[in-house]
Amino acid sequence: MATNVSNFSDLIQRVAASCLLHPLAAGGHESGDVDAVAHTVIEEYNNSSEDEEKENGVKDVEKSRRIRRVWNNGEKEMVTLIEEVFEAVAEMKKAYVRLQEAHCPWDPERMRGADMAVVGELRRLGVLRERFKRGRRGGCGGGVVAMLRVVVAPYEAAVEELKRELKVKEVEIENLKEKLNTVTCLSNGGKKRGLSKWKVGCSQVLAVAPDPELFEATMSQMKEASKSFTSLLLSLMREARWDVAAAVRSIEAATATPDTATQTTTITPSVAANHHAKYALESYVTRKFFQGFDHETFYMDGSLSSLLNPDQYRRECFTQYRDMKAMEPVELLGILPTCHFGKFCFKKYLAIVHPKMEESLFGDLEQRSQVMAGNHPRSQFYREFLRLAKAIWLLHLLAFSLDPSPSQFEASRGAEFHPHYMESVVKFSGGLVPAGQIVGFPVSPGFNLGNGSVVKARVYLAART
Structure with missing residues (x-):
């Protein structure tokens, strides 16, 4: 560059000297001489500049061209990525609207399809995020990075929320498996303590x-x-x-x-x-x-x-x-x-x-x-x-x-009290039912069992009037 500046100064000096030696006149030939000199000087300058560029600037030019090509390719890729992000966001919104509409009226099939669509778009955004990270490591522009962060952040939060819900469901599944194991153990005759609060051995x-x-x-x-x-x-x-x-x-x-x-x-x-x-x-x-x-x-x-x-x-x-x-x-x-x-x-x-x-x-x-x-x-x-x-x-x-x-039976209203088949829901003093008591109304049925034993019917007794 310093050489080019020097050549350019020398050019100015030569043109000025030519003008002093050949002052401008009315004749066109004198002006033509000056033009010829200037043309000759400029041509020499251009030739010297090209030679200088060839000798000293080839590497810089090629480097500049490579940088320009890389930057253009990166810019195109980033623009494509942003377009895909916005497209995924739009599809995500549509799927979420369909998911809400499936709640009222309740439609399990539509809910399942909409839910799969939402999850699919979230996964798509996850893939775009990975592409963005790779592009960032490759040298993306800071403004584009900031813009993508703003766009992707809400969906990253949604993904994290879904992960937490998944963990909760996994815990519930483990609890249900444990209860199933308990039932299986009981059905196979396994021992389990403290399951009944009633008088059951x-x-x-x-x-x-x-x-x-x-x-x-x-x-x-x-x-x-x-x-x-x-x-x-x-x-x-x-x-x-x-x-x-x-x-x-x-x-x-x-x-x-x-x-x-x-x-x-x-x-x-x-x-x-x-x-x-x-x-x-x-x-x-x-x-x-x-x-x-x-x-x-x-x-x-x-x-x-x-x-x-x-x-x-x-x-x-x-x-x-x-x-x-x-x-x-x-x-x-x-x-x-x-x-x-x-x-x-x-x-x-x-x-x-x-x-x-x-x-x-x-x-x-x-x-x-x-x-x-x-x-x-x-x-x-x-x-x-x-x-x-x-x-x-x-x-x-x-x-x-x-x-x-077992055969079921029930004491009828007004029937005589029979202690072998009935028990009073009201306890009398001394534990004995007074004479003259009849069934006021039945409370629960009784059963005759195959071994000859009886589950007594419960009755409310009233005095005969």
């Missing part, structure tokens, strides 16, 4: 075959669950300011048969309402639950497996009993909401809890709406209901596991 937990003693122990569990649910229902009725005495009279009338409806034996409403209304309410609940107990599916369908293949059906029932015994009903229905037990719960809830009753107790029909939609509410009331439903379902499975099956 280790023989029930480790039972390998159905027997009458196991049926009696399961019946005791059912009684405890029935008392617990009835107490909760009665407390809700009192909080809602129900006329409990009127409810008792209605239940008493419902238990009357055509033969006993004209009898003069009645229960004093004030006494029943004030002291023993819970027994009348328990009578109502158990009567609804035990309707259809003699059929293998509570008449939910027309199955006749117990008649066509009795031995196989008994084995299947006892297997179901052992598998279900250690599981919480909420967990079971969370996995299989529409299994036979789930359908049993739907049917019995709608039969026991009348719409007016639910609206009076809870102020709305939300739980009923969930049940009718095939779901299971998470309320305390429904949990207690499921506990009783499970106890009766287990009793039913065990009844169809025994050979011969």
